[in-house]
Amino acid sequence: MSTLEIILIVVAALIVIALVAALVSRSRGRRADGRRRAAGEHRQEALAHERRADIEEADAEERAARARRQAAEAESRAEAAEREREAAREHSRAADEVDPDEGQKSG
Numbered sequence: 001m002s003t004l005e006i007i008l009i010v011v012a013a014l015i016v017i018a019l020v021a022a023l024v025s026r027s028r029g030r031r032a033d034g035r036r037r038a039a040g041e042h043r044q045e046a047l048a049h050e051r052r053a054d055i056e057e058a059d060a061e062e063r064a065a066r067a068r069r070q071a072a073e074a075e076s077r078a079e080a081a082e083r084e085r086e087a088a089r090e091h092s093r094a095a096d097e098v099d100p101d102e103g104q105k106s107g
Contacts, residue, residue: 096102
């Protein structure tokens with residue numbers, strides 16, 4: 001084999017190695033791009049879920065606040081009703097004390 005043939009074989013081998021290396025590099029780049037795209041999609045989904053969670057949380061807080069207001073109003077009305085009952089009892093006692101016929105009913 002002549003020196004020229006050996007040089008051509010070495011050059012051809014180097015070209016083949018360079019082409020294989022380029023194809024492997026391109027393949028890795030495409031795979032990395034695909035993974036970056038998938039990661040971006042996952043991040044977008046995460047943001048969408050986070051927004052929905054924020055909306056649900058705000059709605060829950062609003063409903064809880066409304067429930068607390070209604071409970072406070074109900075408690076206030078119950079207290080007012082109790083005051084009215086007490087006033088009714090007082091007036092009934094006062095009426096019994098003043099009524100000249102009250103003493104005759106029991107006997």
